[in-house]
Amino acid sequence: GAVVSQHPSRVICKSGTSVKIECRSLDFQATTMFWYRQFPKQSLMLMATSNEGSKATYEQGVEKDKFLINHASLTLSTLTVTSAHPEDSSFYICSAITPGSSYEQYFGPGTRLTVT
């Protein structure tokens, strides 16, 4: 149980375009989802916390107008990178929690974004 999927697993886009990444909880309802970014050979950095039906909470230094997060249902959160630049190229990972879990976050497999 507690499976989280992400789509796509890899995406290449041109500078200036937008790309959407989906995060789904497959077998549970996720009231809260987290979005992380990981640059090569670096750690995971939390970008934002999204709660179903409300606005996402962004970490300091993360541009909310550039990284649009929508948590429209209890099983789906999306991250849209708008007007992508090469420096946005990174590994994006989501995680989800369920009210029944005491501590664990369930991570998706990640999406590798390359902006050319």
Added chain:
Amino acid sequence: AQKITQTQPGMFVQEKEAVTLDCTYDTSDPSYGLFWYKQPSSGEMIFLIYQGSYDQQNATEGRYSLNFQKARKSANLVISASQLGDSAMYFCAMREGLRNTDKLIFGTGTRLQVFP
């Protein structure tokens, strides 16, 4: 100040031997949780073990154990009987607070390589 410190960028261990990965943390919150995750080259984050700040005993999960020394603020991961499949990045993480909605802060990771 760094909240989570992993001082070993890389570690080598021979198959079937035990290895300890170091992690120290910094918090003034009396309620916190400590986590270890494994990240293979494919990128997914695999939960290994959890220790709560009020837990009296060190956590164990199969071949993984967490050496929790609260006064020293350390939470080292011990992997016994290493296997070739253990080769991966290992991240220590902390959550300040005990709610699963509280965010995780990750260390910089240790790359473990197991050789035959």
